[in-house]
Amino acid sequence: MMKYYDRSRSICEWERLDEWRDKIRSSLAGGETSRISPFHLLSLTGFTAAEQRQCADVWMSDRLAASSAERANLEFIFDRLPRAKIRLGYLSADFQEHATAYLLAETLEAHDRDRFELYAYSYGAADDGTMRQRLERCFDRFIDLGESSIAACAKAIYADRIDILIDLKGYTRGTRTEILTYRPAPIQVNYLGYPGTMGGDFCDYIITDNYVTPPASAGDYSEAFACMPGSYQPHGCDVAIGRPSSRAEQGLPADGFVFCCFNQAYKIMPETFDIWCRLLYNTPGSVLWLLKNSQAKGRLRNEAYQRGISPERLIFADEAPQPEHLARLSLADLVLDTAPYNAHTTASDALWVGVPLVTFTGDTFASRVAGSLLRAVDLEELIAEDADAYYALALALSSDPQRLAEIRQQLQQNRLSVALFDNAAYTLDLEALYQAMWDRHLAGQLPAAIGRTD
Numbered sequence: 001m002m003k004y005y006d007r008s009r010s011i012c013e014w015e016r017l018d019e020w021r022d023k024i025r026s027s028l029a030g031g032e033t034s035r036i037s038p039f040h041l042l043s044l045t046g047f048t049a050a051e052q053r054q055c056a057d058v059w060m061s062d063r064l065a066a067s068s069a070e071r072a073n074l075e076f077i078f079d080r081l082p083r084a085k086i087r088l089g090y091l092s093a094d095f096q097e098h099a100t101a102y103l104l105a106e107t108l109e110a111h112d113r114d115r116f117e118l119y120a121y122s123y124g125a126a127d128d129g130t131m132r133q134r135l136e137r138c139f140d141r142f143i144d145l146g147e148s149s150i151a152a153c154a155k156a157i158y159a160d161r162i163d164i165l166i167d168l169k170g171y172t173r174g175t176r177t178e179i180l181t182y183r184p185a186p187i188q189v190n191y192l193g194y195p196g197t198m199g200g201d202f203c204d205y206i207i208t209d210n211y212v213t214p215p216a217s218a219g220d221y222s223e224a225f226a227c228m229p230g231s232y233q234p235h236g237c238d239v240a241i242g243r244p245s246s247r248a249e250q251g252l253p254a255d256g257f258v259f260c261c262f263n264q265a266y267k268i269m270p271e272t273f274d275i276w277c278r279l280l281y282n283t284p285g286s287v288l289w290l291l292k293n294s295q296a297k298g299r300l301r302n303e304a305y306q307r308g309i310s311p312e313r314l315i316f317a318d319e320a321p322q323p324e325h326l327a328r329l330s331l332a333d334l335v336l337d338t339a340p341y342n343a344h345t346t347a348s349d350a351l352w353v354g355v356p357l358v359t360f361t362g363d364t365f366a367s368r369v370a371g372s373l374l375r376a377v378d379l380e381e382l383i384a385e386d387a388d389a390y391y392a393l394a395l396a397l398s399s400d401p402q403r404l405a406e407i408r409q410q411l412q413q414n415r416l417s418v419a420l421f422d423n424a425a426y427t428l429d430l431e432a433l434y435q436a437m438w439d440r441h442l443a444g445q446l447p448a449a450i451g452r453t454d
Contacts, residue, residue, distance in 0.1 A: 010264075012265050017044075017269075025046075025047075037059060038199065041055050042366040045339070049217055050219070053199055054199075056198055056200070056222070060181070064181055064202075078186035083163065087163045088116055088164050091180075092122065093175070093176070102322060105236060106237070106423045107430065113140075115431065117140050120142045123148075143160075154183075155184070157184035162185040163438060164188075164434055165180065165189065167193070170194015172193055187438065189203065189223075190203045192234075195212070197220065204224060209229075211375055212369055217363070224447040224448050226433045229419075230429070231419065235348040236423050237423060241323055241326045241353065242323035242326065244330075245331060250328050252331060256285035257283050257285065258331065259280070259333070259394075260355070261290055261337070263337075268300070275394075277308070278391060282395060290316055290317070291316070292316035292317055297314075333398070334356055334357075334358060334404065342369040351411060356379070356382060357382060359384065377421075378414065379411075
């Protein structure tokens with residue numbers, strides 16, 4: 001069932017969405033979700049943060065049971081002795097050309113090497129690209145785990161005496177998060193790569209902020225909140241932008257308003273697409289610029305046609321290297337967010353090149369990320385309360401070129417001073433959280449909310 005569903009959502013095949021929702025909800029009610037990846041629930045409308053935690057708990061329960069004997073035999077033991085440096089281990093498959101790498105690279109480079117030692121544990125494809133080479137230089141040790149077994153990976157991490165193990169994948173594609181279930185480090189952290197809870201009892205903290213996870217939502221997460229004072233998401237300033245591009249080069253009309261969303265196709269839900277088509281209908285001459293997905297392209301154009309919109313008004317952009325992508329992104333007039341799985345890297349990239357973004361929020365981590373980013377660039381006014389307000393706000397901006405120009409100018413003028421792009425301050429705040437985690441461990445205290453929790 002889930003393999004078919006996974007393919008369907010990736011190509012915007014929406015005919016059976018209600019059926020999938022009902023089946024998943026029935027499985028949740030019966031506690032039979034061990035075959036439903038928690039990742040699937042992030043982009044489906046109608047599921048709460050509490051249900052996402054329930055799904056994660058059950059997803060991991062069978063896996064924890066299957067490995068319990070092997071985990072117990074490893075007998076990992078940790079001391080509580082002070083260190084000259086806290087040893088951080090970053091675990092990921094994405095130490096290469098990947099959105100997570102682009103977000104995190106400058107933070108890794110900015111870490112205080114007098115206080116922290118950095119270890120990378122990579123289990124993704126190894127390449128010789130510039131991002132891979134840049135990341136390898138960030139760490140004291142870069143370990144390629146290759147295709148080693150889960151137990152062997154855990155043993156390698158434990159042998160290095162990692163103090164804080166930071167998982168950058170969660171339940172996203174290619175994950176080996178099960179390594180954390182072996183508890184190879186005394187403190188384990190869910191950070192950046194997965195906008196939701198891991199469930200179970202193997203992850204101690206989640207790096208977050210008060211907007212994506214309001215204090216009242218703590219019960220929906222198995223991890224304790226480690227709150228950053230601004231947005232939980234980093235975004236560096238040392239980001240190359242390619243040569244300026246023209247609308248003609250990108251297949252865009254010379255005139256007319258350009259709505260844009262470069263989120264992956266699986267994030268596009270029919271309810272959101274309905275709103276986009278209403279905006280196209282009520283904004284004469286406008287187009288919708290999307291990231292190309294060869295299998296979803298025809299379906300989306302057909303869906304637009306069924307909603308009274310000429311299919312040619314949907315324009316698709318090919319995948320492009322990051323500098324080229326950023327250069328062309330500035331051609332858009334307004335970025336439209338998806339719900340309930342928001343734009344993440346694509347949102348902060350748009351704000352970096354000066355393009356406004358309109359979003360509306362839900363009650364899940366994934367549905368509040370864009371709002372967190374807008375708050376961190378002092379544009380809270382672009383966060384709508386609900387879908388209707390989102391439509392009204394986007395329509396108002398599309399018909400008010402002066403207001404839109406003012407927002408663009410504000411972004412361009414302030415981007416080096418707003419919290420979202422102050423990577424030095426961000427790194428210091430992140431390190432303060434790591435230090436607080438370590439101090440609690442040394443004191444024999446259980447994980448608890450740390451950082452700004454007001």
